[in-house]
Amino acid sequence: MVDHTDEFYFDKGKVDQIKPLMSDVNDVELIFKALADPTRLKIAYALTLTEELCVNDVAHIIDATTATASHHLRLLRHMKLAKYRKEGKVVFYSLDDDHVRQLVYIAMVHAKEGE
Template structure:
């Protein structure tokens, strides 16, 4: 028998009720979309780059991740559509940044956690 599974059923109704009530007011699918977007290798690199530098043009992002500007634009657009990034146009250049401090913190915490896990 697996060691990481309860051997008997024992439900803490109070805790379960609190969590269920909190979940009822949330939309886990929207949160899952955020993590799904960031689970892509290229997009997490882009998000990290934007966490390091407050703003980067599409050409810079493409160079950082080793992609074409078309590929970088595609990934940046997806991040924008999910509310993780925003952009501004200046002449012929388009600059992207993370949408807000929460997104930046999410990226930084994820990288810090991974670094700790590797070092442990």
């Protein structure tokens, strides 16, 4: 049913079907916020190009200190975008799952298509 009120109208059926689903965006918003930071996006992209990287590798890749790299990696881990494992004193990070890898990869491909 289409509601024709003055000049503005909307499809009430579609609106009623879709509007309740908008609260699903909240968790997704946090993922995009985390990846909106250029440093974290670089780290995520670097992790799409290999299985895992240690904190020192990441620091050198992004030209930052290990403390900065560790801070960003920790945030990615808390957002469930990355996971880690320890081997002695060395901490290795990888993307949490293939969904994250695909999300970053597809975004990179899309951006390059616009060049």
